[in-house]
Amino acid sequence: MKKVPVFLTLLLAGAFVYAAAPGNAVKSGLPVGTFVPAYHVNDVTGPNAGVSLCYRCRFAGRPVVNIFTRELTPEVVDLIAQIDKKVGANKSSKMAAFVVHLTDDVKASDAILKKIAREKHLENVPLTNFDGTAGPANYKIAKNADVTVMMWVKGKVKVNRAFSTAKLSKEEIKEVVADTSKILN
Numbered sequence: 001m002k003k004v005p006v007f008l009t010l011l012l013a014g015a016f017v018y019a020a021a022p023g024n025a026v027k028s029g030l031p032v033g034t035f036v037p038a039y040h041v042n043d044v045t046g047p048n049a050g051v052s053l054c055y056r057c058r059f060a061g062r063p064v065v066n067i068f069t070r071e072l073t074p075e076v077v078d079l080i081a082q083i084d085k086k087v088g089a090n091k092s093s094k095m096a097a098f099v100v101h102l103t104d105d106v107k108a109s110d111a112i113l114k115k116i117a118r119e120k121h122l123e124n125v126p127l128t129n130f131d132g133t134a135g136p137a138n139y140k141i142a143k144n145a146d147v148t149v150m151m152w153v154k155g156k157v158k159v160n161r162a163f164s165t166a167k168l169s170k171e172e173i174k175e176v177v178a179d180t181s182k183i184l185n
Contacts, residue, residue: 028145028162029068036152039136041100044110045117046126055098055126061154063090063183065097068141068148070133071166072101076147077116079173080125086180087124093184101129102141149176153183 038054103109113127135141146166151159159179
């Protein structure tokens with residue numbers, strides 16, 4: 001029987017724990033309680049399509065869901081569609097949301113975002129893009145976070161969830177959508 005060195009055993013155990021950790025073990029974005037600074041995005045499908053604007057500024061003190069994503073996987077698109085329905089169901093609370101695709105190819109992103117909006121019949125959530133995969137510097141989007149979801153009300157972060165993969169599980173999507181209750185109180 002071969003002996004496995006202690007450091008190798010610890011390394012393998014650490015890899016197992018990391019692999020088994022939930023997607024939101026990644027730290028990305030602004031911490032809960034932080035003031036949300038302004039930043040500009042390129043509106044692709046929203047009411048100001050073709051314009052660079054600050055949705056953070058436009059939505060002011062309203063309850064807001066902001067999804068940053070580097071990939072537009074079917075799972076991320078499902079999350080967007082569910083948030084779109086949630087916003088529609090909470091118009092009386094003036095809930096708002098927007099998606100920011102972090103990309104180095106804005107033209108390709110424009111076409112993809114328009115297709116998603118059309119196919120999913122999005123009515124309440126503008127799809128935007130940001131030129132650069134790093135995102136707005138003051139938002140501290142981690143390099144290892146494929147998806148970062150922040151929710152705020154009155155300009156202060158109430159929810160921050162980050163995922164190392166854009167292949168979100170159905171349970172993770174359900175939890176993110178349920179978290180909207182934290183900004184609707």
